[in-house]
Amino acid sequence: MSIEFTFFGAAGTVTGSRFLLESxxxxxxxxxxxxxxxxxxxxxNWKPFPVEAGSIDAVVLTHAHIDHSGNLPRLVREGFRGKIHCTTSTRALCDILLADSGYLHERDAQRANQYGYSKHHPALPLYTAADAKASMELFETHPFEEPVTVAAGVTVRFRRAGHILGAASVEVRMGGKTLVFSGDIGRYGSPIMEDPIPFKAADVLVMESTYGDRLHDSTDPEAEIGAAISETVAKGGTVVIPSFAVGRAQSLMYVINRLKQRQAIADIPVFLDSPMAINASGIYCANSEDHRLSEQECHAAYGVATYTRSAAASQAIIDVEGPKIVISASGMATGGRILHHLSAYLPDARNTVLFAGFQAAGTRGAALVDGAPRVKIHGANVPVRAQVRNLTQLSAHADRDELLRWLGGFTSPPKQIYITHGEDRASQAFRSAIEEKFGWQAEVPQHFDKVVV
Structure with missing residues (x-):
């Protein structure tokens, strides 16, 4: 039986992961x-769903990051009534990520109406925190490696992807065929996450390529972060780290704690200024079976930071005199509390802004990493005099060689390979790398492409 497979997202771009299977x-x-x-x-995000939401039988979720889960509340609001299948830790993280996303959409709409910078009157949120809460009622969790039936004649199996807590690659058996979705593949040898585990065979493989055209810097991230902190402290400055709340913030605290334990950096204050990152850290500690750290090690590592939950406590960080480290969301500086820290610290050459991962084209983070002399924040042009660095060593994404290593786990070549989750340059480069290393043919689909498998 044939399967119609449509690329409704993450094709020709990194984000918006959304693939529809019909059979x-x-x-x-x-x-x-x-x-x-x-x-x-x-x-x-604002366009109607390509198919009627109520016609979808089930959603299978690879992991909790917003570019993979963030449109679920809208799907449910528009009529989806099936189950959302994922791992236990993925559901726990979605519970906080989706609620926060809904809150941010509401806040953005409120600000647009207050300051009149939207062409829509009134501006409305994409979805609300209440929509996010409603979507959580449809989640159904499963352990890794256990086959589960998600619809008549359709079974799925989750396998560790090593990206963030609960992240999975997914095997789908449907219409007499086996399809594997890599999800986001993590790093090998991570101090926190377990190594990704490949599948052995597939008729169709949908493979990510976020870093398909490059290798991560081989410099020891602990040493480089330590050097950046020490150099900034010597100038009397502050280190501001825009961080993804899930995965990256926890890795950063782990590294900073190790540096302090070794007395490799000064014992300066560390602030984790993100309620979502604080909550995610608790979920990491409560689910130690899903990563390398024991619960005790987890609490010790994340105890390096002072947690600031309230807006008032966040604002008060700027009044703390002397060198300090501020970890705040979001990782690409697109919104959230990091913006008022950037407004405060970017104009001062004593300070350092330390990015720690992929910066998507068009984001404020990408502009800063590319050397923008000023950036717009809350309607104001903020001069960039602080030093800006980007460390890819802490990325939760596999680089080109690690992606190829994961592919090398297949004992036979997939009959069809589709390269997704990448800017076009990265996807095309990774397609060529697969052909060169394995002799396998692969395609790079574009948005709305449909194939029959």
Whole structure:
């Protein structure tokens, strides 16, 4: 039986993961993420779903990051009534990530109405925190490696992807065929996450390529972060780290704690200024079976930081005199509390802004990493005099060689390979790397492409 497979997201771009499988009258959606980055890409979030939400039988979620899960509340609001299948830790993280996303959409709409910078009157949120809460009622969790039936004639199996807590690659058996979705593949040898585990065979493989055209810097991230902190402290400055709340913030605290234990950096204050990152850290500690750290080690590492939950406590950080480290969301500096820290610290050459991962095209983070002399924050042009660095060593994404290593786990070549989750340059480069290393042919689909498998 044939399967119609449509690329409704993460094709020709990194974000907006959304793949629809149709066979035998069944519709299965793999991921339901938000588009992020350039305005032309973000505007896709507002377009109607390509198929009627109520016609989808089930959603299978690879992991909790917003570019994979962030459109679920809207899907549910528009009529989806099936189950959302994922791992236990993925559900726990979605519980905080989706609620926060809904709150941010509401706040952005409120600000647009207050300051009149939207062409819509009134501006409305994409979805609300209440929509996010309603979507959580449809989640159904499963352990890794256990086959589960998600619709008549459709089974799935989750396998550790090593990306963040609960992240999975997914095997789908449908219409007499086996399809594997890599999800986001993590790093090998991470101090926190377990190594990714490949599948052995597939008729169809949908493979990510976020870093498909490059290798991560081989410099020891602990040494480089330590050097950046020490250099900034010597100038009397502050280190500001825009961080993804899930995965990256926890890795940063782990490294900073190790540096302090070794007395490799000064014992300066560390602030974790992100309620979501604080909550995510608790979930990491409560689910130690899903990573390398024991619960005790987890609490010790994350105890290096002072947690600031309230807006007032966040604002008060700026009044703390002397060198300090501020870890705050979001990782690409697109919104959240990090913005008032950037406004305060970017104009001072004593300070350092330390990015720690991929910066999607069109984001404020990408502009800063590319050397922008000023950036717009809350309507004001902020001069950039602080030193700006980007460390890819802490990235939760596998680089080109690690992606190829994961592919090397297949004992036979997939019959069809589709390269997704990448800027076009990265996807095309990774397609060439696969052909060169394995002799396998692969395709790079574009948005809305449909294939029959």
């Amino acid at each position: 035998g009258g069944r519709r299965i959606l793999i991921d339901c993420g938000l588009f992020q980055g350039q305005k032309s890409i973000r505007e896709r």
